[in-house]
Amino acid sequence: MPKLKVYNQKSIAAYINLRPGETRLGERIQFISKVEKLQENDAEFVLFGIPEDIGVRANYGKAGTANAWQAGLKALLNIQHNRFFSSEKLLLLGEIDCTAEMKKASNLEVSDPNYYPKMGELVESIDEVVSGVVKKIISAGKIPVIIGGGHNNAFGNIKGASEAFQKPVNVLNIDAHTDLRQLEHRHSGNGFSYALEKGFLKKYSVFGLQQNYTPQYIFQKMDASEEIQYSLFEDIFSEDRISELEKHLKFVSDDRFGVEIDCDSIANLPSSAISPSGFTVDEVRNFIAIVAKNKNCTYLHLCEAIATEDFPTGKTLSYLITDFLKNYSHA
Secondary structure, eight states: OTTEEEOOHHHHGGGOOOOTTOOBHHHHOBOOSSGGGGGGOOOSEEEEEEOOOHHHHTTTOOSOGGGHHHHHHHHHHTSBOBTTBOGGGEEEEEEEOOHHHHHHHHTSOTTSTTHHHHHHHHHHHHHHHHHHHHHHHHHTTOEEEEEESOGGGHHHHHHHHHHHHTSOEEEEEEOSSOOOOOSSSOOTTOHHHHHHHTTOEEEEEEEEEOGGGSOHHHHHHHHTOTTEEEEEGGGGSSSOHHHHHHHHHHHHTTSOEEEEEEGGGBTTOOBTTOOSSSBOHHHHHHHHHHHHTSTTEEEEEEESBOOBTTBOHHHHHHHHHHHHHHHOOOO
16 A cells, blocks of 8 residues: 555564563564555454644644654553563554655745645545545454554545445544644544545544533534544543543443544643643543444544654553553454
8 A cells, every 4th residue: 555654574673672581562563564464364453553744733833743653652561561461462564654644735935825735635635545544444343452643534534434344433532622623634533524524434432521622613513513522631630531531431432433542631731731720640641441332333543743862752552552452352
């Protein structure tokens, strides 16, 4: 498949910290030579990355999400292969090759009156590749695990899942924002708007939405729809957050649904819209463990994180991924 950089053991060799007597996940993880061989492989999960921040910049956000994939991958490959997780259940597919789009984006001048529409066109080109990869993974009977990149990539995930199942899918989004902005140029703030408009998304549930960063027109839109549900972060300060999450899970789990985790929802985690207020890492780990157990859960997407020298972003992403993998058991 064009624009998909398929990995092999040589691709990750430099990432793995070998130690006598120990086995790292990266030593046991599976590979394939091309995406067409997915169905022949017995791995349950397929991991790939989307190293871009074009959608974030097109949404007036902070650049840097392009580096989360490598940081998350390196941390994940170095966890221990032990009795708590069989590393062979995971296949490392590779990454969406965003090199050309990132170069084009860097050559655009913000002063250009068409800067944002042009950035949106680059986002659309990535959308097509993401949706194609997700469709192939799900059609092969496997579960995509995706590290972004911006939340613009939710559209590709939803479209790919919808086309694989040949019907609209539901989504549970743990996020401080709705990403239901207007249908203007494509960017990280309107992936769900476009998914609804195109008929790929049926039920949409936002858990942890923050009052201060949600426009009034979006509240009005959500309140008028029976297919959209949300819980405000401010309303669950003192309530049982697990019970509230389970209400959202019940809303989307009557059919196939994807799980979107925007790292903006985690307090103090470096991200495109970092905030001092939000869920803790441990809370989100628990949320993922609960959601992964549902039989209709069909993919996991972690997005908007930024790797920095003073915060273990990669390690955080690896915890979130392994919590999903360990708790996903739909046999």
